[in-house]
Amino acid sequence: MSDIIFQASDLANKRTEILERARQGLAQIRDKDSTSLVMLPERRLRMLEEIAKWSLAHMRLDDLLRRDAAPSISDLGDLAWLRVFEADDLREFVDELHAVLIAAHSDQDPSALDEFIRSWRITARQLEDPLRRSVLLGRHDPNDFVEAPMPQ
Template identity: 75%
Template structure:
Protein backbone atom coordinates (compact mmCIF):
# COMPACT_ATOMS: atom_id res chain seq x y z
CA UNK A 1 0.00 0.00 0.00
CA UNK A 2 1.41 3.36 -1.01
CA UNK A 3 0.88 6.82 0.43
CA UNK A 4 -0.51 8.05 -2.89
CA UNK A 5 -3.47 10.38 -2.38
CA UNK A 6 -5.67 11.16 -5.37
CA UNK A 7 -7.51 14.43 -5.79
CA UNK A 8 -11.25 14.48 -6.40
CA UNK A 9 -10.59 15.58 -9.98
CA UNK A 10 -8.65 12.32 -10.48
CA UNK A 11 -11.96 10.45 -10.31
CA UNK A 12 -12.67 11.89 -13.76
CA UNK A 13 -9.16 12.30 -15.16
CA UNK A 14 -7.38 9.23 -13.77
CA UNK A 15 -10.29 6.94 -12.93
CA UNK A 16 -8.50 3.77 -14.09
CA UNK A 17 -5.56 4.52 -11.76
CA UNK A 18 -7.93 5.24 -8.86
CA UNK A 19 -9.87 2.03 -9.50
CA UNK A 20 -6.67 0.00 -9.83
CA UNK A 21 -5.42 1.33 -6.49
CA UNK A 22 -8.78 0.43 -4.94
CA UNK A 23 -8.66 -3.07 -6.43
CA UNK A 24 -5.18 -3.53 -4.96
CA UNK A 25 -6.51 -2.73 -1.51
CA UNK A 26 -7.04 0.99 -1.00
CA UNK A 27 -7.40 4.26 -2.85
CA UNK A 28 -7.33 7.54 -0.93
CA UNK A 29 -9.10 10.50 -2.43
CA UNK A 30 -8.84 13.99 -0.97
CA UNK A 31 -12.12 15.87 -1.35
CA UNK A 32 -12.21 19.58 -2.18
CA UNK A 33 -12.90 20.42 1.48
CA UNK A 34 -9.87 18.37 2.63
CA UNK A 35 -11.83 15.31 3.76
CA UNK A 36 -9.94 12.08 3.15
CA UNK A 37 -12.11 9.43 1.50
CA UNK A 38 -11.17 5.80 1.03
CA UNK A 39 -12.18 3.36 -1.68
CA UNK A 40 -11.56 -0.35 -1.13
CA UNK A 41 -12.98 -3.67 -2.33
CA UNK A 42 -16.40 -4.37 -0.83
CA UNK A 43 -15.21 -7.79 0.35
CA UNK A 44 -12.55 -6.07 2.47
CA UNK A 45 -15.13 -3.67 3.92
CA UNK A 46 -17.44 -6.56 4.83
CA UNK A 47 -14.52 -8.36 6.51
CA UNK A 48 -13.66 -5.28 8.57
CA UNK A 49 -17.32 -4.77 9.53
CA UNK A 50 -17.71 -8.38 10.68
CA UNK A 51 -14.45 -8.32 12.66
CA UNK A 52 -15.52 -5.05 14.31
CA UNK A 53 -19.00 -6.39 15.10
CA UNK A 54 -17.77 -9.60 16.70
CA UNK A 55 -14.87 -7.83 18.44
CA UNK A 56 -17.39 -5.56 20.19
CA UNK A 57 -19.45 -8.62 21.17
CA UNK A 58 -16.31 -10.37 22.40
CA UNK A 59 -15.23 -7.42 24.54
CA UNK A 60 -18.74 -6.96 25.99
CA UNK A 61 -19.12 -10.63 26.92
CA UNK A 62 -15.57 -10.84 28.28
CA UNK A 63 -16.29 -7.80 30.45
CA UNK A 64 -19.54 -9.32 31.74
CA UNK A 65 -17.80 -12.57 32.64
CA UNK A 66 -15.00 -10.78 34.49
CA UNK A 67 -17.67 -9.56 36.92
CA UNK A 68 -18.12 -13.20 38.04
CA UNK A 69 -21.84 -13.20 37.39
CA UNK A 70 -23.81 -15.09 34.80
CA UNK A 71 -25.07 -12.47 32.33
CA UNK A 72 -28.85 -12.26 31.97
CA UNK A 73 -30.69 -11.98 28.65
CA UNK A 74 -30.69 -8.19 28.86
CA UNK A 75 -26.93 -8.12 29.49
CA UNK A 76 -26.34 -10.39 26.51
CA UNK A 77 -28.43 -8.30 24.12
CA UNK A 78 -27.92 -9.62 20.59
CA UNK A 79 -25.96 -12.51 22.11
CA UNK A 80 -29.05 -13.67 24.04
CA UNK A 81 -28.84 -16.99 22.23
CA UNK A 82 -25.93 -17.75 24.60
CA UNK A 83 -28.27 -17.69 27.64
CA UNK A 84 -28.43 -21.50 27.73
CA UNK A 85 -24.74 -21.80 28.63
CA UNK A 86 -23.18 -21.72 32.09
CA UNK A 87 -20.22 -19.49 33.01
CA UNK A 88 -17.60 -22.09 32.01
CA UNK A 89 -19.20 -22.56 28.59
CA UNK A 90 -19.40 -18.80 28.11
CA UNK A 91 -15.70 -18.47 28.93
CA UNK A 92 -14.96 -21.18 26.38
CA UNK A 93 -17.08 -19.31 23.82
CA UNK A 94 -15.12 -16.11 24.52
CA UNK A 95 -11.86 -17.98 23.96
CA UNK A 96 -13.13 -19.64 20.76
CA UNK A 97 -14.44 -16.30 19.50
CA UNK A 98 -11.09 -14.64 20.22
CA UNK A 99 -9.24 -17.34 18.25
CA UNK A 100 -11.73 -17.08 15.38
CA UNK A 101 -11.30 -13.29 15.27
CA UNK A 102 -7.52 -13.64 15.11
CA UNK A 103 -7.84 -16.23 12.33
CA UNK A 104 -10.32 -14.09 10.38
CA UNK A 105 -8.03 -11.08 10.57
CA UNK A 106 -4.96 -13.11 9.64
CA UNK A 107 -6.70 -14.99 6.81
CA UNK A 108 -8.53 -11.87 5.61
CA UNK A 109 -11.60 -14.09 5.47
CA UNK A 110 -14.52 -14.60 7.84
CA UNK A 111 -14.70 -18.37 7.29
CA UNK A 112 -13.22 -19.30 10.70
CA UNK A 113 -15.41 -16.72 12.41
CA UNK A 114 -18.55 -17.87 10.58
CA UNK A 115 -17.85 -21.51 11.44
CA UNK A 116 -17.24 -20.68 15.11
CA UNK A 117 -20.50 -18.73 15.46
CA UNK A 118 -22.48 -21.34 13.53
CA UNK A 119 -21.19 -24.20 15.70
CA UNK A 120 -21.98 -22.36 18.94
CA UNK A 121 -25.48 -21.38 17.70
CA UNK A 122 -26.23 -25.00 16.76
CA UNK A 123 -25.05 -26.16 20.16
CA UNK A 124 -27.18 -23.50 21.88
CA UNK A 125 -30.27 -24.67 19.98
CA UNK A 126 -29.60 -28.27 20.95
CA UNK A 127 -29.07 -27.44 24.62
CA UNK A 128 -32.25 -25.37 24.70
CA UNK A 129 -34.32 -28.55 24.33
CA UNK A 130 -34.58 -30.25 27.77
CA UNK A 131 -34.34 -33.81 26.41
CA UNK A 132 -31.34 -33.05 24.22
CA UNK A 133 -29.75 -31.12 27.09
CA UNK A 134 -30.04 -34.14 29.39
CA UNK A 135 -28.54 -36.40 26.72
CA UNK A 136 -25.70 -34.00 25.88
CA UNK A 137 -24.64 -32.85 29.34
CA UNK A 138 -26.44 -35.18 31.74
CA UNK A 139 -24.74 -37.89 33.74
CA UNK A 140 -24.67 -41.38 32.30
CA UNK A 141 -23.76 -44.79 33.66
CA UNK A 142 -22.86 -48.06 32.00
CA UNK A 143 -26.50 -49.14 32.51
CA UNK A 144 -27.52 -46.48 30.00
CA UNK A 145 -25.79 -48.40 27.22
CA UNK A 146 -26.49 -51.73 25.59
CA UNK A 147 -24.48 -53.87 23.27
CA UNK A 148 -25.44 -53.51 19.63
CA UNK A 149 -25.00 -56.30 17.16
CA UNK A 150 -24.43 -55.88 13.46
CA UNK A 151 -27.68 -56.18 11.49
CA UNK A 152 -28.18 -59.50 9.73
Protein backbone atom coordinates in the same frame (compact mmCIF):
# COMPACT_ATOMS: atom_id res chain seq x y z
CA MET B 1 -3.02 3.76 4.30
CA SER B 2 -2.12 4.27 0.68
CA ASP B 3 1.09 6.03 -0.25
CA ILE B 4 -0.75 7.95 -3.00
CA ILE B 5 -3.63 10.26 -2.21
CA PHE B 6 -5.75 11.11 -5.21
CA GLN B 7 -7.72 14.33 -5.58
CA ALA B 8 -11.43 14.36 -6.38
CA SER B 9 -10.58 15.81 -9.79
CA ASP B 10 -8.48 12.67 -10.50
CA LEU B 11 -11.69 10.65 -10.73
CA ALA B 12 -12.21 12.15 -14.22
CA ASN B 13 -8.87 11.27 -15.80
CA LYS B 14 -7.19 8.72 -13.47
CA ARG B 15 -10.19 6.52 -12.72
CA THR B 16 -8.49 3.38 -14.09
CA GLU B 17 -5.50 3.87 -11.78
CA ILE B 18 -7.79 4.64 -8.82
CA LEU B 19 -9.91 1.54 -9.47
CA GLU B 20 -6.81 -0.63 -9.81
CA ARG B 21 -5.46 0.61 -6.48
CA ALA B 22 -8.87 -0.03 -4.89
CA ARG B 23 -8.90 -3.58 -6.33
CA GLN B 24 -5.43 -4.13 -4.83
CA GLY B 25 -6.71 -3.16 -1.41
CA LEU B 26 -7.17 0.59 -1.00
CA ALA B 27 -7.38 3.87 -2.87
CA GLN B 28 -7.47 7.12 -0.90
CA ILE B 29 -9.15 10.21 -2.35
CA ARG B 30 -9.10 13.71 -0.85
CA ASP B 31 -12.38 15.51 -1.55
CA LYS B 32 -12.63 19.25 -2.26
CA ASP B 33 -13.55 19.94 1.39
CA SER B 34 -10.46 17.93 2.59
CA THR B 35 -12.55 14.91 3.57
CA SER B 36 -10.52 11.75 3.15
CA LEU B 37 -12.41 9.03 1.30
CA VAL B 38 -11.34 5.43 0.83
CA MET B 39 -12.22 2.89 -1.86
CA LEU B 40 -11.65 -0.77 -1.14
CA PRO B 41 -13.09 -4.11 -2.25
CA GLU B 42 -16.52 -4.75 -0.73
CA ARG B 43 -15.45 -8.16 0.64
CA ARG B 44 -12.71 -6.42 2.63
CA LEU B 45 -15.19 -3.87 4.00
CA ARG B 46 -17.58 -6.68 5.01
CA MET B 47 -14.71 -8.55 6.66
CA LEU B 48 -13.68 -5.46 8.63
CA GLU B 49 -17.29 -4.81 9.67
CA GLU B 50 -17.69 -8.43 10.84
CA ILE B 51 -14.45 -8.33 12.82
CA ALA B 52 -15.42 -5.00 14.38
CA LYS B 53 -18.90 -6.31 15.32
CA TRP B 54 -17.56 -9.48 16.96
CA SER B 55 -14.65 -7.65 18.61
CA LEU B 56 -17.15 -5.37 20.32
CA ALA B 57 -19.25 -8.40 21.32
CA HIS B 58 -16.09 -10.07 22.66
CA MET B 59 -15.17 -7.07 24.81
CA ARG B 60 -18.73 -6.69 26.11
CA LEU B 61 -19.08 -10.37 27.01
CA ASP B 62 -15.60 -10.50 28.54
CA ASP B 63 -16.56 -7.53 30.72
CA LEU B 64 -19.84 -9.19 31.74
CA LEU B 65 -18.06 -12.39 32.73
CA ARG B 66 -15.68 -10.50 35.03
CA ARG B 67 -18.64 -9.72 37.26
CA ASP B 68 -19.63 -12.25 39.89
CA ALA B 69 -23.25 -12.63 38.74
CA ALA B 70 -24.27 -14.53 35.61
CA PRO B 71 -25.17 -12.15 32.78
CA SER B 72 -28.90 -11.60 32.29
CA ILE B 73 -30.64 -11.76 28.93
CA SER B 74 -30.70 -7.96 28.96
CA ASP B 75 -26.97 -7.87 29.64
CA LEU B 76 -26.35 -10.24 26.74
CA GLY B 77 -28.48 -8.19 24.33
CA ASP B 78 -27.98 -9.49 20.79
CA LEU B 79 -25.91 -12.31 22.30
CA ALA B 80 -28.94 -13.56 24.25
CA TRP B 81 -28.70 -16.84 22.35
CA LEU B 82 -25.73 -17.59 24.67
CA ARG B 83 -28.04 -17.64 27.72
CA VAL B 84 -28.23 -21.46 27.68
CA PHE B 85 -24.54 -21.78 28.50
CA GLU B 86 -23.03 -21.89 31.97
CA ALA B 87 -20.26 -19.51 33.03
CA ASP B 88 -17.45 -21.95 32.15
CA ASP B 89 -18.88 -22.42 28.66
CA LEU B 90 -19.24 -18.66 28.21
CA ARG B 91 -15.61 -18.19 29.24
CA GLU B 92 -14.62 -20.84 26.68
CA PHE B 93 -16.69 -19.00 24.05
CA VAL B 94 -14.92 -15.72 24.85
CA ASP B 95 -11.46 -17.32 24.74
CA GLU B 96 -12.14 -19.10 21.46
CA LEU B 97 -13.73 -15.99 19.96
CA HIS B 98 -10.58 -14.04 20.78
CA ALA B 99 -8.40 -16.57 18.94
CA VAL B 100 -10.76 -16.74 15.95
CA LEU B 101 -10.86 -12.94 15.68
CA ILE B 102 -7.07 -12.80 15.54
CA ALA B 103 -6.97 -15.53 12.89
CA ALA B 104 -9.73 -13.91 10.79
CA HIS B 105 -7.95 -10.56 10.85
CA SER B 106 -4.59 -12.14 10.07
CA ASP B 107 -6.04 -14.20 7.20
CA GLN B 108 -8.19 -11.28 5.99
CA ASP B 109 -10.99 -13.85 5.79
CA PRO B 110 -14.00 -14.05 8.11
CA SER B 111 -14.95 -17.62 7.15
CA ALA B 112 -13.42 -19.13 10.32
CA LEU B 113 -15.32 -16.55 12.38
CA ASP B 114 -18.57 -17.35 10.54
CA GLU B 115 -18.08 -21.09 11.12
CA PHE B 116 -17.24 -20.53 14.80
CA ILE B 117 -20.42 -18.49 15.42
CA ARG B 118 -22.55 -20.93 13.42
CA SER B 119 -21.26 -23.88 15.47
CA TRP B 120 -21.91 -22.19 18.81
CA ARG B 121 -25.42 -21.13 17.69
CA ILE B 122 -26.24 -24.71 16.68
CA THR B 123 -25.06 -25.96 20.07
CA ALA B 124 -27.12 -23.28 21.83
CA ARG B 125 -30.24 -24.36 19.92
CA GLN B 126 -29.64 -27.98 20.91
CA LEU B 127 -29.24 -27.03 24.58
CA GLU B 128 -32.54 -25.12 24.57
CA ASP B 129 -34.43 -28.40 24.14
CA PRO B 130 -34.70 -30.10 27.58
CA LEU B 131 -34.46 -33.64 26.19
CA ARG B 132 -31.43 -32.86 24.04
CA ARG B 133 -29.86 -30.97 26.93
CA SER B 134 -30.23 -33.99 29.21
CA VAL B 135 -28.72 -36.28 26.58
CA LEU B 136 -25.83 -33.93 25.83
CA LEU B 137 -25.01 -32.97 29.41
CA GLY B 138 -26.36 -35.94 31.34
CA ARG B 139 -24.31 -38.64 32.99
CA HIS B 140 -23.89 -41.77 30.90
CA ASP B 141 -23.22 -45.16 32.44
CA PRO B 142 -21.61 -47.77 30.15
CA ASN B 143 -24.04 -50.33 31.61
CA ASP B 144 -26.90 -48.39 30.00
CA PHE B 145 -25.66 -49.50 26.59
CA VAL B 146 -25.90 -52.95 25.05
CA GLU B 147 -24.44 -54.33 21.87
CA ALA B 148 -26.97 -54.40 19.05
CA PRO B 149 -27.24 -57.60 17.07
CA MET B 150 -26.30 -57.55 13.38
CA PRO B 151 -29.44 -57.02 11.22
CA GLN B 152 -30.57 -60.12 9.32
